Amino acid sequence: xxxxxxxxxxxxxxxxxxxxxxxxxxxxxxxxxxxxxxxxxxxxxxxxxxxxxxxxxxxxxxxxxxxxxxxxxxxxxxxxxxxxxxxxxxxxxxxxxxxxxxxxxxxxxxxxxxxxxxxxxxxxxxxxxxxxxxxxxxxxxxxxxxxxxxxxxxxxxxxxxxxxxxxxxxxxxxxxxxxxxxxxxxxxxxxxxxxxxxxxxxxxxxxxxxxxxxxxxxxxxxxxxxxxxxxxxxxxxxxxxxxxxxxxxxxxxxxxxxxxxxxxxxxxxxxxxxxxxxxxxxxxxxxxxxxxxxxxxxxxxxxxxxxxxxxxxxxxxxxxxxxxxxxxxxxxxxxxxxxxxxxxxxxxxxxxxxxxxxxxxxxxxxxxxxxxxxxxxxxxxxxxxxxxxxxxxxxxxxxxxxxxxxxxxxxxxxxxxxxxxxxxxxxxxxxxxxxxxxxxxxxxxxxxxxxxxxxxxxxxxxxxxxxxxxxxxxxxxxxxxxxxxxxxxxxxxxxxxxxxxxxxxxxxxxxxxxxxxxxxxxxxxxxxxxxxxxxxxxxxxxxxxxxxxxxxxxxxxxxxxxxxxxxxxxxxxxxxxxxxxxxxxxxxxxxxxxxxxxxxxxxxxxxxxxxxxxxxxxxxxxxxxxxxxxxxxxxxxxxxxxxxxxxxxxxxxxxx
RNA sequence: GCCGGUGUAGCUCAGACUGGUAGAGCGAAUCCUUCGUAAGGAUUAGGUCGAGGGUUCAAAUCCCUCCAUCGGCUCCA
Numbered sequence: 244x245x246x247x248x249x250x251x252x253x254x255x256x257x258x259x260x261x262x263x264x265x266x267x268x269x270x271x272x273x274x275x276x277x278x279x280x281x282x283x284x285x286x287x288x289x290x291x292x293x294x295x296x297x298x299x300x301x302x303x304x305x306x307x308x309x310x311x312x313x314x315x316x317x318x319x320x321x322x323x324x325x326x327x328x329x330x331x332x333x334x335x336x337x338x339x340x341x342x343x344x345x346x347x348x349x350x351x352x353x354x355x356x357x358x359x360x361x362x363x364x365x366x367x368x369x370x371x372x373x374x375x376x377x378x379x380x381x382x383x384x385x386x387x388x389x390x391x392x393x394x395x396x397x398x399x400x401x402x403x404x405x406x407x408x409x410x411x412x413x414x415x416x417x418x419x420x421x422x423x424x425x426x427x428x429x430x431x432x433x434x435x436x437x438x439x440x441x442x443x444x445x446x447x448x449x450x451x452x453x454x455x456x457x458x459x460x461x462x463x464x465x466x467x468x469x470x471x472x473x474x475x476x477x478x479x480x481x482x483x484x485x486x487x488x489x490x491x492x493x494x495x496x497x498x499x500x501x502x503x504x505x506x507x508x509x510x511x512x513x514x515x516x517x518x519x520x521x522x523x524x525x526x527x528x529x530x531x532x533x534x535x536x537x538x539x540x541x542x543x544x545x546x547x548x549x550x551x552x553x554x555x556x557x558x559x560x561x562x563x564x565x566x567x568x569x570x571x572x573x574x575x576x577x578x579x580x581x582x583x584x585x586x587x588x589x590x591x592x593x594x595x596x597x598x599x600x601x602x603x604x605x606x607x608x609x610x611x612x613x614x615x616x617x618x619x620x621x622x623x624x625x626x627x628x629x630x631x632x633x634x635x636x637x638x639x640x641x642x643x644x645x646x647x648x649x650x651x652x653x654x655x656x657x658x659x660x661x662x663x664x665x666x667x668x669x670x671x672x673x674x675x676x677x678x679x680x681x682x683x684x685x686x687x688x689x690x691x692x693x694x695x696x697x698x699x700x701x702x703x704x705x706x707x708x709x710x711x712x713x714x715x716x717x718x719x720x721x722x723x724x725x726x727x728x729x730x731x732x733x734x735x736x737x738x739x740x741x742x743x744x745x746x747x748x749x750x751x752x753x754x755x756x757x758x759x760x761x762x763x764x765x766x767x768x769x770x771x772x773x774x775x776x777x778x779x780x781x782x783x784x785x786x787x788x789x790x791x792x793x794x795x796x797x798x799x800x801x802x803x804x805x806x807x808x809x810x811x812x813x814x815x816x817x818x819x820x821x822x823x824x825x826x827x828x829x830x831x832x833x834x835x836x837x838x839x840x841x842x843x844x845x846x847x848x849x850x851x852x853x854x855x856x857x858x859x860x861x862x863x864x865x866x867x868x869x870x871x872x873x874x875x876x877x878x879x880x881x882x883x884x885x886x887x888x889x890x891x892x893x894x895x896x897x898x899x
Numbered sequence: 900g901c902c903g904g905u906g907u908a909g910c911u912c913a914g915a916c917u918g919g920u921a922g923a924g925c926g927a928a929u930c931c932u933u934c935g936u937a938a939g940g941a942u943u944a945g946g947u948c949g950a951g952g953g954u955u956c957a958a959a960u961c962c963c964u965c966c967a968u969c970g971g972c973u974c975c976a
Contacts, residue, residue: 454970455902509967512967849936867937869936
């Protein structure tokens, strides 16, 4: 790509616009910026060298791609630098208030920064004090300076300060370095590779958000440290916006909305096993119906298999070893035999496949099941509907000939795209490849991975690759839904599996009457109903599309005298299988409306003497639009909502 | 599983630090009001203070154990 080549003491750097520049070997990032222009040079705070964020004094030793990070533009790189500096400001403030605290590491993250610390116990009030001290430091606009110190000197410094974590860093990452870099601002200094902004005053908005625990180097055999999370922005305003977004996300918490809307509960007697209440079950039944429709389209035949099986069912497939080793399977001895609750449905479906002799003419053979599985997730991992121990997957397994493989995957991806699109969920596809716990040979994995990659390509789906993250039995396309406020959730999945057919000796007979190995495709469209409901609740903020809403229409009589007419209206709409309630409480109209909005009902029909006389209704929707006055013909309204329901529109639009 | 927080009426929360007969709002029930597009009024009922143990004359409150839950960590479909 380059016609310029390295000669002797020169290296070639490639700029973001693909232009190239020759500079002397050892020139710093900042030096390159000055080569480009003195304005850029002065504005430089850091660089990105071949994708890695580095300090501006980093020398360039070989040909590389370079990007100059400056403070304008509010780029992600700049924010990372700013937040790294904010982590230092936190550490400085902490040191002033808690001189005994020991610093471990404090990197920037996507949303802010954290600093792991030891020897200190902090609660919410303490964070507020530290935050106030941090603002002192920011207001003082202290210059942030980089300097080098011989590694030996750094070691003795941290031995004096009794800081095992910094010493650990010096003895591992920096073991071969002659000297190491420090950053200092006033009385504070920290072992750090940088980069940093030039002074503390560049931080406009600073907030400490929460504390938690984390192990040193993420290993539970190590010390447990206190981790303080915070964030920082160029300005107070941007910080406020961020905090507001966080508050909004909290308000959408599906556990809270689930309680408010009486959708589900997870009582103490069944940790990780949600109970669906009538309205939650209504939502689930609608989702089930939708999936059944799609399964019919795809040619999946519904089956049902039991939760309780002998443990030996899962031994040949490798599930038993994998799940039992992790303590994830519920199994126990009963009358001298080991039984278990199924952690996946595939072994049962494979047994149905194997129950008959299969011809190549029959393939693909496809089974679907709303299969309830149980996995003993660690107690600390359980989280509402999003991480559970008992869940029902909209599972499906297709047994195909190798030549049918790609088409089958493409079809599944197409349906998934369809379903998610219908709910305004964007989808990110993630290709997950062979990991350490994988069973089966490399060649088989490669073949399966290629099949998935080809299908993604054939369907023109963009995807990212997550190396080493696949399930143990085969590579996978993870379906990550992106919700209304930009969060990503792993829900559906498509996996190719050559291993189970091999291990269970599944066969079909080809045209030459020779036994062949089918390929197995595992796929879930929504993933599990539990997680999908949790995501849908947060995505829609409880304001389900009409087709999903437990209560679709509420009829509000203006006074008690109109109840009878309200009931007649409701009965009329119920003839169209609409879910309609009548508000019979003797409340004022205003209060009934308020309650209707709080309950997130898509449509309210308000009926008083005027409507009763003209045999109409007055319509108000969830978005506070209203159509009163002359009134609305009930048949017009019925026709509209029937269409709205059938087309699965996401917002009530009769009044749009 | 690990670290830290939390658990009081159906819901949201006060009371706990400093031990002395358990409170509010919403919701519910009853009554009054019959109301026109986001909260009409009154009365009443409702709590083994997560469970068990301990300290004490006395425990929601202090101590211990367990359970559940929340935030992370780790793990992961």
